[in-house]
Amino acid sequence: MSDGRFFISESDLRALAADLLGAGTEVIAPVAVDACASPAAMASSACMRPGMEPEDLEYRALTDASQLDLGRGLPILSLKGYFLPEHEALCRWKQKGTTIEIEAVPTEFAPRVVLAAKPCDSAALAVVDEVMNWDYQDELWNGRRAATTIINLACPVIDESCFCTAVGAAPDATTGADGLLMPVKDGYVLEATTEKGRALVEAHKARLVGSVPAETLGRQAADERSAASARVAGNLEIDAGSVRDWIDTHFEDPLLASLAIRCNGCGACSSVCPTCHCFDIVDEEEGVGRGTRRRCWDTCQSPTFTLHASGHNPRDDQNARYRQRINHKFAIYPLRFGEVLCTGCGRCTRVCHAGQDLVEILQAIDIAARRPDEAEAAAAPEPAPAAPEPVTS
Amino acid sequence: MNIYQPQLATVTEVIDETSDTRTLRLEFQDEAVRESFTFKAGQFGEYSVFGAGESTFCIASPPTRAGFIECSFKAVGKVTAALREVNVGDIVGFRGPYGNSFPVDDWKGKDIVFVAGGIGLAPVRCVIWNVLDRRDEFGDVTIVYGARSVEDLVYKRELEEWASRDDVRIVTTVDPGGETKDWTGEVGYVTPVVEKTAPAAANAVAVLCGPPIVVKLTLPVLDKLGFADEAIFTTLENRMKCGLGKCGRCNIGPVYVCKDGPVFTAAQLKELPAEF
Numbered sequence: 001m002s003d004g005r006f007f008i009s010e011s012d013l014r015a016l017a018a019d020l021l022g023a024g025t026e027v028i029a030p031v032a033v034d035a036c037a038s039p040a041a042m043a044s045s046a047c048m049r050p051g052m053e054p055e056d057l058e059y060r061a062l063t064d065a066s067q068l069d070l071g072r073g074l075p076i077l078s079l080k081g082y083f084l085p086e087h088e089a090l091c092r093w094k095q096k097g098t099t100i101e102i103e104a105v106p107t108e109f110a111p112r113v114v115l116a117a118k119p120c121d122s123a124a125l126a127v128v129d130e131v132m133n134w135d136y137q138d139e140l141w142n143g144r145r146a147a148t149t150i151i152n153l154a155c156p157v158i159d160e161s162c163f164c165t166a167v168g169a170a171p172d173a174t175t176g177a178d179g180l181l182m183p184v185k186d187g188y189v190l191e192a193t194t195e196k197g198r199a200l201v202e203a204h205k206a207r208l209v210g211s212v213p214a215e216t217l218g219r220q221a222a223d224e225r226s227a228a229s230a231r232v233a234g235n236l237e238i239d240a241g242s243v244r245d246w247i248d249t250h251f252e253d254p255l256l257a258s259l260a261i262r263c264n265g266c267g268a269c270s271s272v273c274p275t276c277h278c279f280d281i282v283d284e285e286e287g288v289g290r291g292t293r294r295r296c297w298d299t300c301q302s303p304t305f306t307l308h309a310s311g312h313n314p315r316d317d318q319n320a321r322y323r324q325r326i327n328h329k330f331a332i333y334p335l336r337f338g339e340v341l342c343t344g345c346g347r348c349t350r351v352c353h354a355g356q357d358l359v360e361i362l363q364a365i366d367i368a369a370r371r372p373d374e375a376e377a378a379a380a381p382e383p384a385p386a387a388p389e390p391v392t393s
Numbered sequence: 394m395n396i397y398q399p400q401l402a403t404v405t406e407v408i409d410e411t412s413d414t415r416t417l418r419l420e421f422q423d424e425a426v427r428e429s430f431t432f433k434a435g436q437f438g439e440y441s442v443f444g445a446g447e448s449t450f451c452i453a454s455p456p457t458r459a460g461f462i463e464c465s466f467k468a469v470g471k472v473t474a475a476l477r478e479v480n481v482g483d484i485v486g487f488r489g490p491y492g493n494s495f496p497v498d499d500w501k502g503k504d505i506v507f508v509a510g511g512i513g514l515a516p517v518r519c520v521i522w523n524v525l526d527r528r529d530e531f532g533d534v535t536i537v538y539g540a541r542s543v544e545d546l547v548y549k550r551e552l553e554e555w556a557s558r559d560d561v562r563i564v565t566t567v568d569p570g571g572e573t574k575d576w577t578g579e580v581g582y583v584t585p586v587v588e589k590t591a592p593a594a595a596n597a598v599a600v601l602c603g604p605p606i607v608v609k610l611t612l613p614v615l616d617k618l619g620f621a622d623e624a625i626f627t628t629l630e631n632r633m634k635c636g637l638g639k640c641g642r643c644n645i646g647p648v649y650v651c652k653d654g655p656v657f658t659a660a661q662l663k664e665l666p667a668e669f
Contacts, residue, residue, distance in 0.1 A: 135652065137396070306632050335647055
């Protein structure tokens with residue numbers, strides 16, 4: 001095929017993964033894992049019921065190509081942790097008498113490949129690239145980005161919490177990735193979209209078929225693509241530009257200030273978010289006079305995030321903290337970097353045990369932004385009932 | 394060396410400013426860094442004690458004094474408590490300088506009014522010395538400084554030095570009840586003392602730093618005295634971690650304090666949400 005697209009069967013895709021593993025390349029891909037494996041999960045009723053073996057999907061480094069899960073479900077966590085680990089060393093120190101030695105950490109990483117990534121997860125990496133490079137270059141982030149080739153697998157759309165098309169992403173996009181796998185009859189069409197992607201294709205030509213009629217493949221793929229896009233667009237349609245401008249100019253608006261009514265500030269949304277990148281820097285002692293300075297994920301939903309040593313806290317209630325989350329994602333970041341800090345994966349909504357629903361929230365803001373009259377009518381308070389007469393005895 | 398890796402610096406002097414506030418003088422271990430390190434008045438850094446972590450302070454010494462930097466801090470948290478324990482000869486970490494600076498060069502020929510409360514004198518002191526080291530380039534210099542009590546006044550030796558100069562007008566004040574028998578300065582909060590001192594606003598700029606309440610109450614007084622919002626400069630002290638515009642902590646509305654600040658004019662402050 002001259003248009004850079006190839007056919008690959010499922011067995012050849014697994015063989016390609018096996019070839020990579022055989023050559024010593026790390027391959028990260030969705031893997032079905034025992035959902036009850038963690039100590040916390042042991043308390044879940046599903047895990048205690050005999051005969052139930054609930055599974056979760058996670059991005060894992062494959063130890064065998066057969067683990068590669070091509071069922072197109074959504075991994076619990078995004079790819080974020082492979083680029084901004086939950087915690088990572090920034091440097092190490094060792095004290096010898098009165099002197100201190102600093103040991104640098106490597107900023108170059110071994111090449112690795114991600115297979116069957118979710119388009120919303122690769123897109124998130126491209127969004128976060130901006131903040132990691134707008135002035136100072138974050139070599140740890142950049143080193144991992146440079147070392148990684150990402151091949152997306154087109155997404156069939158998971159459920160009603162998905163809204164990638166509302167924030168400029170798409171179920172078949174390759175933003176932040178190097179290529180795309182598109183399911184067709186008996187296999188996939190593989191298309192490389194960057195130099196890194198083309199290098200991967202070139203190195204594994206033996207597993208690819210270039211002689212399948214391009215037209216047939218193209219039509220099958222196009223049908224699924226438009227169906228998925230239509231499905232996700234049905235979940236949420238907003239004008240991201242109006243939403244951005246409205247949030248930017250309505251800091252004190254009751255709508256923004258009341259969004260957190262159900263939120264109890266656990267920060268799970270930040271953990272599962274592919275674009276949330278805020279971090280803390282802490283020292284970890286590892287014996288007398290030596291230790292590691294680490295950065296670790298943090299969340300603006302925690303009251304200590306902005307707490308001054310004096311006790312003063314600029315964002316001292318959950319409404320202010322939730323507003324910051326919405327403001328940062330849909331106004332501050334787009335105004336600064338031109339990109340929404342959200343790719344519509346919907347994980348925050350699914351994980352929230354209090355029921356905060358980002359689809360609903362963005363819909364409400366979009367209505368306020370686009371149709372101010374309607375929003376005012378909807379927000380108008382019911383006539384207050386007459387106050388009951390005080391009971392005297 | 395990645396951007397989060399600190400330089401090592403040796404503590405060469407420890408000065409107790411008050412019972413809980415201390416100044417450290419630091420010299421970089423690496424000779425090349427020691428010789429090439431420059432910064433501008435108002436910039437800050439991340440100071441660290443290995444094992445305790447990093448903390449954000451302004452560089453309190455002026456850029457016109459090369460070869461060392463100084464920081465002043467009150468021991469209130471984990472890192473500052475650890476910094477309180479270091480002695481001359483000990484080694485600490487430093488990353489910086491970060492952030493923007495006071496546009497001192499734009500102030501040539503102008504009168505300068507410094508207003509500070511408590512430990513807020515630290516960033517202002519950097520600018521004061523910067524201006525005094527280049528005294529001929531500026532007009533009248535007025536300093537109004539207040540603290541809770543005489544004991545809480547920081548940089549006492551320098552307050553005396555400034556008071557002894559005939560090219561500086563300095564007014565020091567302590568909160569009512571904070572005065573001692575032999576106190577000869579003012580008694581009262583900083584804000585009314587600024588009003589009473591009434592520095593001329595024509596062709597002048599004001600540099601204001603202190604606890605949030607002092608900044609909040611003093612801004613209207615400066616306005617009343619005729620200072621335009623664009624001629625009032627302050628420095629925000631938000632909680633920070635990276636100092637590099639990455640970690641998201643110092644975000645106020647559209648502003649990353651570590652990158653767009655820490656120095657802001659009153660005009661810029663009024664555009665920001667009240668989250669500082």
